[in-house]
Amino acid sequence: MSAVLWPIAARIATALNTVNGTSDHERAMRLLKVSEEAGEASAAYIGMTGQNPRKGTTHTAADVADELCDVIIAAAVALHDYTPAAPAVLEAKLHAAARRLNALAHTADHRKDPAA
Structure with a gap:
């Protein structure tokens, strides 16, 4: 696992706590962010494979990888709310x-x- 993932995820979680608070709603929003990012990774894959005939091929494997990184980061940030x-x-x-x-x-x- 990346040596920088956890320190940066903790910094992001702390910044979000400061700006948005730590209510149950905020915790839920961070959890939903993981789903949002996963949806973007799925959309990038659909774009990479050209499965939407109206749009054609719109993404690359690098775009999918980038979105998957966002999923990992969002999950690491959200995990701080639960442990x-x-x-x-x-x-x-x-x-x-x-x-x-x-x-x-x-x-x-x-x-x-x-x-x-």
């Missing part, structure tokens, strides 16, 4: 995903060679 240990919570989640991946790979190996 005081945002980096540790994500790290634990990543380790859990890695364990599931390892278990899946182990299962796949056994399917290929039941004697393994």
